[in-house]
Amino acid sequence: MTSISAPETRVGSRTRFWRNILTAYGFLLPTLSFKLLFTFWPIAFGIFLAFTQSNIIETKVIGTQNFRELFGTQEFSARGPSPYFFEGMLNSLKYLLCVPVIQFLSIGLAMLVNRQIPAIGLFRTAYYVPVVTSLAVVGFMWKGMYDQHGPLNYVLTVFGLMDAKNPSSLLNNSSYALYAVMLMTVWKGLGYYMVLYLAGLQSIDRTLEEASVMDGANRWQVFWNITLPGLRPTLLVCGLLSTISAIKVFEEIYVLTGGSSGTYTVMYFVYAKAFQDFRFGFAAAAGLVVAFVSLIFGLINFRLTRGNQA
Amino acid sequence: MIETRDSNAAALETIRLMKQKRERNKLITNIFIYALLIAIALVFIYPFLWTVSTSFETTGGIFEFPPNLIPKSPSFRNYVDVFALVPVARQILNSALICFIGVSGSVLLATLGAYPLAKMNFPGRDLVFYIILATLVLPNEAGMIVNYVTSAKLGWLKSDVGKYVAVIAPALANVAGLFLMRQAYLSVPLELLEAARMDGASELTIWRKVMLPLTLPTLSAFAILQFVAFWNTFLWPSIVLQGDRNLLPLSAGMLDLSSQFSTNTRATSAGAVIMILPILIVFLFFQRYFMRGLEGAVKG
Numbered sequence: 001m002t003s004i005s006a007p008e009t010r011v012g013s014r015t016r017f018w019r020n021i022l023t024a025y026g027f028l029l030p031t032l033s034f035k036l037l038f039t040f041w042p043i044a045f046g047i048f049l050a051f052t053q054s055n056i057i058e059t060k061v062i063g064t065q066n067f068r069e070l071f072g073t074q075e076f077s078a079r080g081p082s083p084y085f086f087e088g089m090l091n092s093l094k095y096l097l098c099v100p101v102i103q104f105l106s107i108g109l110a111m112l113v114n115r116q117i118p119a120i121g122l123f124r125t126a127y128y129v130p131v132v133t134s135l136a137v138v139g140f141m142w143k144g145m146y147d148q149h150g151p152l153n154y155v156l157t158v159f160g161l162m163d164a165k166n167p168s169s170l171l172n173n174s175s176y177a178l179y180a181v182m183l184m185t186v187w188k189g190l191g192y193y194m195v196l197y198l199a200g201l202q203s204i205d206r207t208l209e210e211a212s213v214m215d216g217a218n219r220w221q222v223f224w225n226i227t228l229p230g231l232r233p234t235l236l237v238c239g240l241l242s243t244i245s246a247i248k249v250f251e252e253i254y255v256l257t258g259g260s261s262g263t264y265t266v267m268y269f270v271y272a273k274a275f276q277d278f279r280f281g282f283a284a285a286a287g288l289v290v291a292f293v294s295l296i297f298g299l300i301n302f303r304l305t306r307g308n309q310a
Numbered sequence: 311m312i313e314t315r316d317s318n319a320a321a322l323e324t325i326r327l328m329k330q331k332r333e334r335n336k337l338i339t340n341i342f343i344y345a346l347l348i349a350i351a352l353v354f355i356y357p358f359l360w361t362v363s364t365s366f367e368t369t370g371g372i373f374e375f376p377p378n379l380i381p382k383s384p385s386f387r388n389y390v391d392v393f394a395l396v397p398v399a400r401q402i403l404n405s406a407l408i409c410f411i412g413v414s415g416s417v418l419l420a421t422l423g424a425y426p427l428a429k430m431n432f433p434g435r436d437l438v439f440y441i442i443l444a445t446l447v448l449p450n451e452a453g454m455i456v457n458y459v460t461s462a463k464l465g466w467l468k469s470d471v472g473k474y475v476a477v478i479a480p481a482l483a484n485v486a487g488l489f490l491m492r493q494a495y496l497s498v499p500l501e502l503l504e505a506a507r508m509d510g511a512s513e514l515t516i517w518r519k520v521m522l523p524l525t526l527p528t529l530s531a532f533a534i535l536q537f538v539a540f541w542n543t544f545l546w547p548s549i550v551l552q553g554d555r556n557l558l559p560l561s562a563g564m565l566d567l568s569s570q571f572s573t574n575t576r577a578t579s580a581g582a583v584i585m586i587l588p589i590l591i592v593f594l595f596f597q598r599y600f601m602r603g604l605e606g607a608v609k610g
Contacts, residue, residue, distance in 0.1 A: 020431075023426070024426035024432040024435070028426055028438060030418070031423035031483045031488060032438070034479070035445060035483045038453075038479065038480040038483065045456045109350070112350075113347075117343070121597075123350075125594070126354050129358065129590070132538050132589050132593050133586055134541070134585060136542075136544040136561045137582045140579070142357065143568070144364070144372075144373075145356075145357055145360070150373050190354075251545055284456075287455065290451045292449075294449055295449055298447070
């Protein structure tokens with residue numbers, strides 16, 4: 001009996017095994033094929049494009065010429081490195097200033113709203129509204145805020161920082177425009193990071209804080225020794241997210257200044273080369289350099305926030 | 311005897327005073343906290359108030375020193391104007407269409423794909439999971455360029471329908487959604503699935519009749535997140551649709567409006583209000599889902 005039935009079950013289980021695999025991958029097929037076409041293919045083809053001269057119609061492999069043009073070596077040494085590329089890279093690196101500012105302010109904001117008092121939900125909502133607003137609208141609103149006669153200039157004149165008779169927009173001032181855009185980025189992003197830190201705060205064991213207060217720790221000691229270590233995983237994620245988006249900043253610039261007044265960033269360069277000059281190969285090469293730089297900064301960020309623990 | 315009673319009374323009095331003081335301190339702290347909360351809220355809300363106010367203002371300068379938020383002669387004229395300047399009604403429909411297809415498509419993909427990752431044992435499962443996870447960190451700066459080339463090569467940029475496919479398709483497979491749904495599926499008891507399998511239900515039936523109904527809150531959270539994302543995105547649509555005003559969604563139309571009619575701030579602010587309103591309504595109604603989705607996406 002057993003000798004006869006055993007092979008049968010094996011055959012049965014084998015077909016079931018294959019059917020199982022088929023079902024599983026069937027469920028995954030739509031996601032995987034879309035990922036393949038719109039995520040993995042762009043990475044692979046983007047690297048290939050970087051070594052070509054390409055517009056929509058034709059693609060010609062030209063080796064490292066795009067990179068030589070970017071960095072101004074060999075046949076391009078007379079012209080020097082691509083000026084806008086390096087100006088843009090410098091501005092993108094300056095944009096990293098947003099990262100500590102956003103983290104610092106959003107942790108503070110999260111601690112402020114992390115209390116059970118009436119109407120606190122209302123405030124959390126108010127702080128979050130900019131996050132769900134399209135940058136297309138946010139850019140328009142902030143152009144209004146920064147207008148020559150706009151509310152921000154009014155505040156500046158009240159503090160005597162701006163000539164009330166002849167005010168000028170910060171967005172036209174090449175020494176401040178980039179920081180003006182950064183302020184908008186901070187304003188739009190704070191609510192997002194606040195919610196993440198709020199979740200982080202609420203996952204910290206409250207009894208730990210209470211116990212250390214009982215033992216006579218002051219507020220600062222509690223924050224430094226209990227709260228901040230508890231937030232470390234959140235800090236890692238948030239730091240990484242904001243670092244990468246700072247280096248890749250483009251849309252904020254696009255909607256607010258159009259890259260004028262010294263706000264040209266390196267991703268603006270990539271966009272302009274691709275969709276204004278239609279030099280897809282050259283743009284892809286610049287994009288590859290940006291990818292490399294953001295990878296490095298991602299790793300640095302990882303080491304900085306992980307460092308003490310490891 | 312008298313002395314002890316006196317000292318008792320004195321002690322009680324001190325306790326009462328201390329209590330009073332503590333309550334007063336608490337009150338002062340709370341007043342301070344509310345003042346701070348309101349001040350910060352003003353910073354976040356002011357640009358919105360300005361936009362709404364400007365959209366109803368019809369006379370005087372747009373900017374005044376000091377700023378004034380109450381329109382002197384409020385009317386809907388700017389709203390009438392903006393509908394005359396650009397095809398706003400058409401663009402609202404375009405946005406609705408893109409959101410409808412985009413949200414249903416990405417919810418379908420995420421709910422399907424997460425099922426085997428959470429509830430099936432098959433070779434390569436972990437590999438697939440990590441490969442998808444890797445897409446979150448892999449730098450993809452040339453992504454938009456290659457997607458444009460792909461769309462052109464596939465012939466999508468030749469027709470209006472094709473252009474819409476090109477607008478929506480790249481955003482359909484959403485990794486955060488996949489993780490959210492996987493997390494939700496993991497909490498569905500295995501006994502339920504076993505029982506359904508015993509009854510001879512196919513995996514597709516189990517997915518539809520057991521998994522989806524039980525994870526509806528997470529599914530809704532993800533759908534709302536995607537609605538906001540599809541409604542707000544403007545760069546890729548404006549690249550693909552190349553400024554064809556009748557095809558643009560409202561977000562890209564808004565950008566077009568504020569750059570082409572930059573002198574007409576009033577009409578533009580009316581457009582901005584129209585653009586924000588649906589998001590605000592959805593956000594206020596489904597706030598709880600929203601926060602859950604956001605937190606889940608990071609934890610997952």
